[in-house]
Amino acid sequence: MHTLILITAAPTTRLAYHAFQLACAMKSKQQSFEVFFYQDAVSIANAQLWRAEDELNLTQAWQTLNVPLNVCVSAALSRGVSDEENAKRHHLAHDNLAEQYTLTGLGTLAEAIKSADHLLQF
Template identity: 50%
Template sequence: MMTLLLLTQPGTHPVAWHAFRLAQSLIQAQHTVQVFFYQDAVTIANALNWRPQDEPNLGQQWQSLGIDLPVCVSAALNRGITDSDNAERHQLSTANLLSGFRLAGLGELADAMMTAERTLQF
């Protein structure tokens, strides 16, 4: 069973952590999980997010799952998050997309929704 998790809340929101924990549980149960970071959830992929040492970083937690981590390119650029290709294309000084995450268009989200047996939005 393929489950698509559509994240829309920022990493500071408890619901974003619930999505991560669900993904973790589904993967441990050997289910197929796809995710898509959209709206304010794209901020989870910002490499410049700083957390105190005693607080976990949600972006790093997602990296640890070893799954594909697509991030909506328009929402990311609108919130100051970019990869090196888009930084060069839009003449930005640097890239700040966390490794393991990648920018993607909404067409990928549409394709994932078509193939998913269930889609859960967080």
């Protein structure tokens, strides 16, 4: 059984936190899953996203799982998140995509949906 965790919730919401907790549980049980960040959730991939010390930094938390972290490139760019290649292409001052996150297109999401037995959206 393979699960796609589709995260659309902003990083400041409980839903985004619950998505991470589910991924942690699935990883600990060695269950097959993949992650795709879309809509407001792409802000999680922003390396400049700051959180207070007493709050979970989801950007860093997801990095600890060592799983592919796919991020919708269009949604990311429209929310100010860019990798080096797109920063150059679109004449942006700098890139800010956090390490281990990958900008990808909706084709990746379509393939993930097609291959998943379950889709959970947060």
